[in-house]
Amino acid sequence: QKEVEQDPGPLSVPEGAIVSLNCTYSNSAFQYFMWYRQYSRKGPELLMYTYSSGNKEDGRFTAQVDKSSKYISLFIRDSQPSDSATYLCAMRQGGKLIFGQGTELSVKP
Amino acid sequence: DAGVIQSPRHEVTEMGQEVTLRCKPISGHNSLFWYRQTMMRGLELLIYFNNNVPIDDSGMPEDRFSAKMPNASFSTLKIQPSEPRDSAVYFCASINGIHPGTQYFGPGTRLLVL
Secondary structure, rough: OOOOOOOOOOOOEOOOOOOEEEEEEEOOOOOOEEEEEEOOOOOOOOEEEEOOOOEEEOOOEEEEEEEEOOOEEEOOOOOHHHHEEEEEEEEEEEEEEEOOOEEEEEEEE | OOOOOOEEEEEEEOOOEEEEEEEEOOOOOOOEEEEEEEEEHHHHHHHHEOOEEEEOOOOOOOOOOOEEEEEEEEEEEOOOOOOHOEEEEEEEEEEEEOOOOEEEEEOOOEEEEO
């Protein structure tokens, strides 16, 4: 079993929809939780990070962490075609990050 | 800021040949990471350095892979001999060690071993 599980998708939604992306993890020692966005043929870039359980908002994006369930989510409101990318969750373990498989998202105009 | 620089951007080689990938981290960053990304396995950490010292190389798949960081501004990942299953995108990332999650990734090297 992988330490971080993420549904690879692909996920296709119409423009304006609310998108929910999720990851589960098995290691309760993880403390920092991140979401990276990767456009086609580019390197991943940090979108959001959280430390504790709860919600964190940044514009149309909300990151949610539930440590008791070992479950994290990223919500995208009013999704745009420019949000089409692969979204990877990541968790810090010591000095390194453990990444999920990534979910490919396509937002159709 | 130039960001993380990787070269070459694309590499096509034949099985058995030596491949060397290069990375220049962001100036002032003290940790450097090498990743491999494939459709099947996703993004995997191969090795990371802190202050030019290898800290964790448990992700290096086998002895054919080696990595060096001779100074704070340069690192190499070498595959010798290369095999078709090494075909992947290889990313380098760097961080200044203070922020826990902001790894800055390079554009990647797309490697194809025939």
